Amino acid sequence: MTSPKHFALAPLAAGLLSFALVPQAGAQPTTAPRISAQPATAGPAGGAVNCNAPFGWWESPNLNPIFPANKPPPGPTDCDFQIWSWTAFVHWMQNDPRTGKPAFLNLPTPDDLASGDPARMRAAPRALVLKPRNQKPKSLSEIQQAGSGGVLVDQSGRAVYYATHMDPVYFATAQQYYGAANYAKAPPATPFPVNATVFKTAWRIVQPNAIPTDAYSTQATIALLESDGQGGLRTSGQTQNATVALVGVHVVGVVQDHPEFLWATFEQTNNAPDLPPNVQPGSSDPVSSRSFTFYRANTPANASNQMPTSYTIDPATQAISPVTNAFRQFAWGGATPDRVQDITSSNKNFQDHIRGGGAKSIDQVFANYVMHGTVWILANTLQPGDGNLDTQAIGSPSLASSVMETFVQGAGTNCFSCHNTSGGSGYPGKDINLSHVILGSLAPNPELLRARR
């Protein structure tokens, strides 16, 4: 059982672009027929369906992400999308035997790309470097301007930190169009290629004597924060080493016929409660009678998911006030009941396998992560210049992570609300605008900066 694991990750080390190309091209005959046999679940009938990993997948070398290519009409089922999300998660959470850490930690970040240093740009072991939520995102829509400046503060007063990790296929495209001159050359209708995969991870600071057993934890270099003198927070330029625990993972990748990427989100099981269906977000009713990592028992809904008008911080301890109480406004991203069944059955199947030691290459701690849903659009309908992509979302149309999009949740708000092909008023409409890594490399648009004041 150890040989697949060593086999699995060698290509990652070499940063081979062809690494992920094999499985999604349908080159795994043992898995393909079983996938095709999955019944559609989005149809009117709905019904009991199990979104299981295809037969033989857990024994396959590399545990590669799978999505059926060229599946005869009616094409892939809803299950296929959820299974892609889970197989991509498992694949990249596998341990690299060289580091003993999950393989995604080998992937380059936007800072590595910006450095232009070839050694940093290769997929290879590296230190985890974390930043607080981007304070000045290259906003493209109202919602971002309104929402993404907020810092999520955990119950011990520490900011939650983030990182972005690009697989070699995604990285190559991001690099090709990085910066204003390269961006200008990008044809509007050129999407990221099949297999391009990117992750955003969220981490909380843990004390060395309080390392959780139900979350993956590791060492990181974190950017320290200070007050900006106007009630906001900014990075001080100093860094510190810290022990951090993984609380959320966005898993995003292009598969055959879906150049819009599949957008999935995973959270540690104990992050935050779901808002009960009978409670309004603005209500003074409590969301839950029990405490979660980011929610104190009995906090009213209207005192949760709030971005304060000002923060204070103790520079020495880095303790921030006020803390954030968070909830997930839409369980399973507001999916219909048959799709909820897809999501929850895939969660059970994959978690059971991981917990049971179903694959030696992945740490059992990853059984404590829940997929909350996936969004995609109709096959091959992506157009450049589409700022309404979120209205076309299929799957979980109100998908958000309680630790990544805490302050911007709402009915019909999903990943495509910010990740779409419009350029807002500042940039031309292009398929590559789906990536904020590329947009982030462009000079801030003066018009947008004014609008944000």
Ligand code: HEC
């Ligand atoms: C409110 C706007 C907004 C929403 C909604 C949103 N994102 Fe993002 N996302 C951003 C911004 C801005 C960045 C770049 C800065 C950063 O990393 O924080 C980003 C970065 C990312 C990245 C890193 C790659 C990249 O394009 O920069 C991933 C992966 C990602 N988001 C996934 C998701 C997923 C999955 C969802 C839905 C569950 C989602 N996002 C919803 C604004 C948003």
